[in-house]
Amino acid sequence: xxxxxxxxxxxxxxxxxxxxxxxxxxxxxxxxxxxxxxxxxxxxxxxxxxxxxxxxxxxxxxxxxxxxxxxxxxxxxxxxxxxxxxxxxxxxxxxxxxxxxxxxxxxxxxxxxxxxxxxxxxxxxxxxxxxxxxxxxxxxxxxxxxxxxxxxxxxxxxxxxx
Amino acid sequence: xxxxxxxxxxxxxxxxxxxxxxxxxxxxxxxxxxxxxxxxxxxxxxxxxxxxxxxxxxxxxxxxxxxxxxxxxxxxxxxxxxxxxxxxxxxxxxxxxxxxxxxxxxxxxxxxxxxxxxxxxxxxxxxxxxxxxxxxxxxxxxxxxxxxxxxxxxxxxxxxxxxxxxxxxxxxxxxxxxxxxxxxxxxxxxxxxxxxxxxxxxxxxxxxxxxxxxxxxxxxxxxxxxxxxxxxxxxxxxxxxxxxxxxxxxxxxxxxxxxxxxxxxxxxxxxxxxxxxxxxxxxxxxxxxxxxxxxxxxxxxxxxxxxxxxxxxxxxxxxxxxxxxxxxxxxxxxxxxxxxxxxxxxxxxxxxxxxxxxxxxxxxxxxxxxxxxxxxxxxxxxxxxxxxxxxxxxxxxxxxxxxxxxxxxxxxxxxxxxxxxxxxxxxxxxxxxxxxxxxxxxxxxxxxxxxxxxxxxxxxxxxxxxxxxxxxxxxxxxxxxxxxxxxxxxxxxxxxxxxxxxxxxxxxxxxxx
Numbered sequence: 001x002x003x004x005x006x007x008x009x010x011x012x013x014x015x016x017x018x019x020x021x022x023x024x025x026x027x028x029x030x031x032x033x034x035x036x037x038x039x040x041x042x043x044x045x046x047x048x049x050x051x052x053x054x055x056x057x058x059x060x061x062x063x064x065x066x067x068x069x070x071x072x073x074x075x076x077x078x079x080x081x082x083x084x085x086x087x088x089x090x091x092x093x094x095x096x097x098x099x100x101x102x103x104x105x106x107x108x109x110x111x112x113x114x115x116x117x118x119x120x121x122x123x124x125x126x127x128x129x130x131x132x133x134x135x136x137x138x139x140x141x142x143x144x145x146x147x148x149x150x151x152x153x154x155x156x157x158x159x160x161x162x
Numbered sequence: 163x164x165x166x167x168x169x170x171x172x173x174x175x176x177x178x179x180x181x182x183x184x185x186x187x188x189x190x191x192x193x194x195x196x197x198x199x200x201x202x203x204x205x206x207x208x209x210x211x212x213x214x215x216x217x218x219x220x221x222x223x224x225x226x227x228x229x230x231x232x233x234x235x236x237x238x239x240x241x242x243x244x245x246x247x248x249x250x251x252x253x254x255x256x257x258x259x260x261x262x263x264x265x266x267x268x269x270x271x272x273x274x275x276x277x278x279x280x281x282x283x284x285x286x287x288x289x290x291x292x293x294x295x296x297x298x299x300x301x302x303x304x305x306x307x308x309x310x311x312x313x314x315x316x317x318x319x320x321x322x323x324x325x326x327x328x329x330x331x332x333x334x335x336x337x338x339x340x341x342x343x344x345x346x347x348x349x350x351x352x353x354x355x356x357x358x359x360x361x362x363x364x365x366x367x368x369x370x371x372x373x374x375x376x377x378x379x380x381x382x383x384x385x386x387x388x389x390x391x392x393x394x395x396x397x398x399x400x401x402x403x404x405x406x407x408x409x410x411x412x413x414x415x416x417x418x419x420x421x422x423x424x425x426x427x428x429x430x431x432x433x434x435x436x437x438x439x440x441x442x443x444x445x446x447x448x449x450x451x452x453x454x455x456x457x458x459x460x461x462x463x464x465x466x467x468x469x470x471x472x473x474x475x476x477x478x479x480x481x482x483x484x485x486x487x488x489x490x491x492x493x494x495x496x497x498x499x500x501x502x503x504x505x506x507x508x509x510x511x512x513x514x515x516x517x518x519x520x521x522x523x524x525x526x527x528x529x530x531x532x533x534x535x536x537x538x539x540x541x542x543x544x545x546x547x548x549x550x551x552x553x554x555x556x557x558x559x560x561x562x563x564x565x566x567x568x569x570x571x572x573x574x575x576x577x578x579x580x581x582x583x584x585x586x587x588x589x590x591x592x593x594x595x596x597x598x599x600x601x602x603x604x605x606x607x608x609x610x611x612x613x614x615x616x617x618x619x620x621x622x623x624x625x626x627x628x629x630x631x632x633x634x635x636x637x638x639x640x641x642x643x644x645x646x647x648x649x650x651x652x653x654x655x656x657x658x659x660x661x662x663x664x665x666x667x668x669x670x671x672x673x674x675x
Contacts, residue, residue, distance in 0.1 A: 039369075040376050044383060067506045090346040090529055092339065092508040104510035105343060106526035107663035118596050120526055122353040122603045 048142035055080065055138060055154045065096070071128060071140055072096075074112075079151030082128040082140045083114050089121040101125065113148060124148065199470040209474070211408055215466040216473045219419040219558060225300065226417065228480035229293035233321075234404065235484035236286035243279040244393065251331065253389040255382050258333035259502045266499060277492035283325055285488055287517050290321050298547070298641050299570070301556040301563070301634070302418035308548035310410040313403055315545055320400045322517065327392035329515055330385060338380060338503030339512035345374050345384070347525060347533035354530055357603040379505075419558035510661045519659075520651035526663050527593065527610035536612055540644060547641070551633045566638050569626060573639040577646035580618045584611045585654055589665045619643040 050069045058064065058075040065072050070085040070093055085101075087094050092105035100117065101110040108119030115124050129144035130152040138152065174181070188206070193199040200214040219225060250269055252261045265272035294314060297303055303311035330341040351367035361368075376383030411417065500509070514522050524532025556562025561570065588611045594601050622643060627636035660666040661673060 038376070038387075039373055040383070043372070044377050045379055045381065070506065090343045090350075090525065092342065092512060093506060102662055104508050104662050105339070105512045106522075116595065117599065118592065120528055120606070122529070122606070123356060 050140045050142065051133060051137045052140055053138060054136055055152075058138075063096075066140075069140070069142065071142060072101075073140070075154075076151075079153040080130060080138065081151045082130050082142075084126045084128055084142065086125075087121060088116075088123040088125065089119070094125070115148075193470060196468055199468045202470045203468075209470070211412070212469040212473055213412060213416065214469055216469045217416055217419055218465045218467060220417045221467070221472060221476055223476075225419075225558065225560075226296060227292070228476070228483075229289050229296055231477055231480040232484045233286050233289035233293055235481045236282040236289060236488065237400065237404070238481075239282040239485060239488055240279060240286065241397065243275050243282065244397075246275050247279060248393060253331070253386055255333060255385055255503075258331065258385065262332045262334070262499055273496070274492060277495070277497050278488050280497035281491040281495070282484075282488045283328065284491075284516075285484060287321060287325060289484075290318050291517075294318060294544075295641075295645060299566075299638075300418065300558055300560055302558060303548040304418070304554060304557050305548075305552065307410070307414050307418060310407060310414060311548045312545055313407045313410060315541065317400065317403050317407060319541065320396055320403060324392060324396045324400065325515060325517065327388045327396060330380075330388045331392065332499055333385065333503050335500040335503055335509045336498065336512075338505065339508045340514045341384065341388070342380050342508075343512060343514065343522075343525075344518075345371050345380060347529055348374050350529035350533050352530075353528065353603065353607060357607065417558060420562075511659060511663055513655070513659075516652060516656050519655035520648050523651045523655040523659070524612040527588075527612045528607050531607055531610060532612045536616055539616060543640065543644070547637050551637045553634065556634070561638075563632075563634055565630060565632070565635055569630065569635045569638045570642050573622065573626075573642035574646055576622055576639075577619065577643040578650070580622075581615060581647050581650045584615055584618075585650075587611075615647055619647065 048069075050066065050071065052064075052066065052073060058073060058080055060075055060077055063072060063074045065085070072083045072085055074081050074083065085093050087103040087105065087108055089103065089106055089108050092103050094101040094103045094108075094110065097109070099109065100112045101114070102108070103110075103119065103121070106120050108121035109117040110121070110125050111117055113124075114127065116122075126145040127148050127150055129141040129146045129150075131139050131141065132152075133139050189198060189202060193202045202209065203212050203214050204210045247265065250261055250265050250272065252258060262276075265276050267273070297311065297314065326344060330337045349367040349371040351370070352361055352365065353367075355361040355364060355367065372378070374384070374387065375381075376387050513519060521533060521537060524536055526532070556566070561567040593610060594606055619640060623636045623640035626639040627633065630636070657669070658665055658667065660669065660671070666672055
C-alpha cells in the first residue's frame with residue numbers, strides 16, 4: 001500500500017463516528033440506570049406463613065375459611081389440606097358456593113378441589129404447603145404451592161404406637 | 163422636559179398607570195383595526211399559538227363540535243382541582259381514606275372540588291373519544307396530518323392512564339379491587355407463558371406487575387407509584403403531547419379542510435365570498451405562511467377571518483360550556499366513596515370505571531386476550547390508519563367521499579348485530595369450558611367471544627375493501643365496528659353485569675347480600 005493512497009476511513013470520520021457512538025452508548029447506559037431503579041430488588045410484603053392451630057382443632061369433615069389470610073382449610077379422612085382463596089384469573093377472593101368456589105369478579109367457578117369448572121380462570125386454585133411448627137401448631141406456607149391432593153397426614157394414636 | 167432627575171422621576175411617577183398598562187397590555191386598548199388585531203394575537207405569549215387569521219370552515223361548529231378544545235378545557239379544570247386536592251390528600255394506605263373523608267365532609271368546598279375533579283375526568287375521556295371519532299369521520303388524519311393522529315392516539319392512552327392511576331388513590335373498596343384486577347391484567351401474559359410452560363424462564367407478566375406495584379400485592383408501594391404517576395409523570399407527558407399536538411395543527415396548515423377553489427369570487431356556504439385583494443400599503447409576512455399547497459394571498463376567495471376576536475370567542479364559549487357541564491354534574495352527583503379497602507373481601511361485582519368496562523367484559527373471557535392483546539390490536543390498528551389509507555380526498559368534510567355514510571350505516575348495523583349476537587350466545591350457552599371441562603387453556607385464550615368479535619370485524623372490513631374497492635371505506639367499516647363494539651360492551655358491562663359477573667336485566671334485580 002502506497003503511503004500516498006488515502007485511507008479508506010479518514011481519521012476525521014473515524015473520530016466522528018467514535019464520538020457519536022460513545023454518545024449513544026452513554027445515553028443508553030444512563031437510560032438503563034434510570035429504568036433499573038423502579039424495578040424492585042426487594043419485594044416488600046408480609047411473610048405469608050400463618051399459624052392456624054393444632055391438628056385436633058380440625059375434626060374430620062370440617063372446613064374453615066381464614067379471612068385475612070385468604071386460605072381455606074379442609075380436613076378429610078386422609079388429612080388436612082389448604083386451598084388458596086385467591087382466584088387465578090385476576091386475583092379476587094373466591095367464596096364458597098354450592099359446587100365448590102365462585103369468584104365474584106368475573107364469574108370463574110371451581111370444584112371443591114380447586115379445579116376450574118367454568119369462567120375465565122386459567123389455572124386451578126393452588127393447594128398450599130402445610131407443615132408443623134415446633135410448638136405443635138400447623139403452619140400454612142401460602143407462598144409454597146404443592147401438587148393437588150397433597151395432604152398433611154395426621155396420624156391416629158394407634159399408628160404412632162405401631 | 164425634565165431638567166433634573168427629580169423632575170424626571172416625578173414625571174415618570176405621574177405616567178406610571180399609563181406606562182404600566184402599556185407594558186402589560188402592549189396595545190392598551192381593544193384592537194380596532196385588523197393590524198392591531200393581528201398584533202393582539204402574535205404579540206401575546208398565550209395567544210400566539212393561534213395563526214393570525216383562521217379559515218371560516220375551522221370555525222364552523224358542526225365541523226369540530228369543539229371536542230378537542232373541550233378535552234383541553236377539562237384538562238385545565240383537572241389540573242386546577244387536582245392541585246387543590248393535593249393540599250389535603252395524603253398518599254399512604256393508613257391515611258389516604260381518612261383524608262378523602264376529610265375532603266368530603268370537613269374541608270370547605272372540598273366535596274364540590276372533588277366532584278368537579280371526578281366529573282371533569284369523565285368529560286375529558288368522553289371528549290377525547292368523540293374527538294378521535296370526529297377526526298376519523300372527517301378524514302382529518304390524511305397527509306400531512308399522519309403524525310398528529312399518532313400524537314392524538316398517545317394522548318388517548320395517556321388520558322386513560324391518568325384515569326386509571328387516579329382510581330386507586332381514595333383507597334376504598336372500589337379502588338383497591340379495581341387496581342388488584344388492573345395489575346393482574348398486567349400480569350396476564352402469564353396465562354400464555356403458563357400454558358406454554360415457560361414462565362420460569364420468560365415472565366413479562368410478572369415483570370410488568372412488579373413494575374406497577376413495586377411489590378407482590380396492592381399496598382403502600384403501589385399507592386405511592388400510582389400517586390407519582392397520577393400527579394406528576396402522566397400530567398407532564400400529557401402536557402408535552404398537547405403542546406406537540408397544537409404545534410402540529412399550525413404546522414400542518416390548520417384544521418383539515420378542502421382546498422379553496424382557485425381565483426374569482428366563489429360560492430361557499432350559500433353566499434358569494436369576495437376575493438382577497440392585498441392592499442398596496444400592507445406587507446404580508448411569513449407568519450401567515452403555513453404548510454398548505456399554496457399561499458392564499460392574491461389567489462382564490464378569501465374565506466378567512468381574524469383569529470382575534472372570532473376564534474377567541476369560539477374558544478371561550480367551548481371553555482365555558484365545558485366548565486358549565488362539569489359544574490352542573492358535580493352539583494347534582496357526588497363522586498363515589500365506598501368503605502375502606504378490605505383485602506379479604508372484594509366488592510361484588512368489582513367494576514372498573516365505566517370506560518374500562520368494555521375491556522372488563524373481554525377480560526371475563528380471557529384476561530390476556532381481553533386485557534392486553536385486543537386493546538393492543540385496537541391501538542395498533544388505529545395507529546396504522548393514516549399509513550394504510552393514503553389516498554387524498556374528503557379531508558375536513560364529514561363522510562367526505564362517496565359511499566362513506568352508507569358503509570358507516572352498514573357497519574353500524576353489522577357491529578350491532580354481531581356484538582349483541584355474541585353476547586346473547588355467550589350468556590345463554592356459555593363457552594368452551596362449559597362444554598369441554600378439560601379443555602386446554604390455549605384454546606380459551608385464542609378462541610373466545612372477544613377474539614371472535616375482532617375476527618368478525620376484521621373480516622367485515624376486508625369484505626368492504628374487496629367489495630367497494632376502497633381503502634378509506636374499509637377503514638370506515640373497521641373504525642365504525644370498533645366504536646360500536648366498544649360502546650356496546652361498555653354499556654353491557656355497566657348495566658347488565660351484576661354479582662359474580664352474571665347477567666341481569668337491571669341492577670335493581672341484583673340479589674341482596
